[in-house]
Amino acid sequence: MECTVSWTGGAGTLSAMGFVAETGSGHVLTMDGAPDTAKPENGGRNLAARPMETVLAGTGGCTAYDVVLILKRGRHQVERVSVKLSSERAEKDPKVFTKIHMHFTVAGKSIPAAAVERAIALSHDTYCSASVMLAKTAEITTSFDLIET
Secondary structure, three states: OOEEEEEOHHHOOOOOOEEEEEEOOOOEEEEEOOOOOOOHHHOOOOOOEOHHHHHHHHHHHHHHHHHHHHHHHOOOEEEEEEEEEEEEEOOOOOOOEEEEEEEEEEEEEOOOHHHHHHHHHHHHHHHOHHHHHHOOOOEEEEEEEEEEO
């Protein structure tokens, strides 16, 4: 897997702290830093997600993918899955994630709660590389709502 991240701030763009990432699969992702009121030239302009937000979003995508796939492989009639991640970060640099809570909402027909719980646990403990990696610094907790459709 490869990714090239390029600073766009030196090219006269709107944000002094903008970046463009091009993934190995050919997709583009923009990122921007937070505004810095004390030194505006060192801050972003809030034109795109922050880099650490993309880490959190990638983790959500990784685990949601797993949960959908595990439920589908179990022949459950899953119709919708979403996961809301909330986090806390360390006060001092490096400001790693220290706590992450993932709340899943799963909708489908006759899906047993135990199947959802198992899918989330398998993702968290075994399959989701991002959450396994982040668990080295963050306490990760999960919860879910199951909606019958």
